[in-house]
Amino acid sequence: AQSVAQPEDQVNVAEGNPLTVKCTYSVSGNPYLFWYVQYPNRGLQFLLKYITGDNLVKGSYGFEAEFNKSQTSFHLKKPSALVSDSALYFCAVRDKNYGQNFVFGPGTRLSVLP
Amino acid sequence: EPEVTQTPSHQVTQMGQEVILRCVPISNHLYFYWYRQILGQKVEFLVSFYNNEISEKSEIFDDQFSVERPDGSNFTLKIRSTKLEDSAMYFCASRRQPNQETQYFGPGTRLLVL
Numbered sequence: 001a002q003s004v005a006q007p008e009d010q011v012n013v014a015e016g017n018p019l020t021v022k023c024t025y026s027v028s029g030n031p032y033l034f035w036y037v038q039y040p041n042r043g044l045q046f047l048l049k050y051i052t053g054d055n056l057v058k059g060s061y062g063f064e065a066e067f068n069k070s071q072t073s074f075h076l077k078k079p080s081a082l083v084s085d086s087a088l089y090f091c092a093v094r095d096k097n098y099g100q101n102f103v104f105g106p107g108t109r110l111s112v113l114p
Numbered sequence: 115e116p117e118v119t120q121t122p123s124h125q126v127t128q129m130g131q132e133v134i135l136r137c138v139p140i141s142n143h144l145y146f147y148w149y150r151q152i153l154g155q156k157v158e159f160l161v162s163f164y165n166n167e168i169s170e171k172s173e174i175f176d177d178q179f180s181v182e183r184p185d186g187s188n189f190t191l192k193i194r195s196t197k198l199e200d201s202a203m204y205f206c207a208s209r210r211q212p213n214q215e216t217q218y219f220g221p222g223t224r225l226l227v228l
Contacts, residue, residue: 032215043118043205043221044157051215090157094215099170100145101159102217 002027002095004105012111013081021076021108023091032094033074034102035065039087047089050074061085081112116140118220120206126226127196135191135223137206145209146189147217148181150174150202157205163189196227 003026013019025031032051036044048059050067058064065076074091088109092102119138127133139146148160161171163181180192189208193200203224207217 034216036219041221043120044207044219046216046218049216092157100162100209101147101170101172102149102157103159104149104157106156 002093002098002103004091004093004103006089006091006105006108008108009106010109010111012113015083015112015114016080019078019081019085019110019112021089021091021110023074023076023105024072025074025091025093026072027093027095027098029095029097031074032096033065033067034092034094035059035063035074035076036090036092036104037087038090038107044090047076081110083112083114086110086112118206118208118218120204120220120223122223123221124224124226126228129198129227130195133193133196133225135193135204135206135225137189137191137220138187139189139206139208140210140218141187143208143210143218145169145211145217146181146183147207147209148191149205149207149219151205151222152199152202160191160204193225196225198227201225201227 005024034049035047050057055067088107090107091105121136146163151157161175162169178194182190203222205222206220209217
């Protein structure tokens with residue numbers, strides 16, 4: 001069975017500092033991995049994905065994530081946080097060999113403090 | 115940039131009533147999905163739809179639920195007899211084609227069953 005863990009409910013970071021939002025996953029086959037962001041009263045906005053190729057993927061708004069197969073992780077990072085990055089972040093996985101649906105993590109609330 | 119749209123944004127209904135949630139996927143997309151997010155919980159997959167039929171569904175998607183693509187643009191989720199526990203945010207998503215893995219989400223419909 002597929003599963004996604006986001007070990008931190010909340011991450012606080014000062015504006016201008018680097019941020020990391022952690023994600024680990026479990027799939028039986030090879031994963032497709034995604035990060036989405038949810039602003040208040042908005043839907044899920046796609047940030048970035050790993051399908052194949054380079055382990056470091058770059059996405060929208062300066063975010064990037066690194067796929068680490070040995071650690072089954074896909075942590076989201078940004079070198080310099082903005083207050084406007086404050087939102088709820090979801091990691092999602094799809095097992096290449098098992099259906100089309102995404103399995104989402106529980107979400108991590110990021111607060112960037114001015 | 116094309117977006118997935120959903121109507122209504124909010125719906126309040128009495129237990130036992132039928133509700134229809136509507137979605138307009140991105141126009142050249144072929145795969146359609148419904149997810150739900152109960153308040154404070156993770157986003158959960160309900161159903162996927164391709165080529166005018168359900169391709170996958172979760173155990174949540176029981177006989178009370180149905181989906182339809184009544185015309186070339188709309189994709190609907192019907193709940194026949196709502197229960198209190200159906201209260202949630204319902205997200206529609208669409209995906210373009212088999213080798214385009216990203217699902218694009220709508221803003222959601224918040225359903226409250228009283």
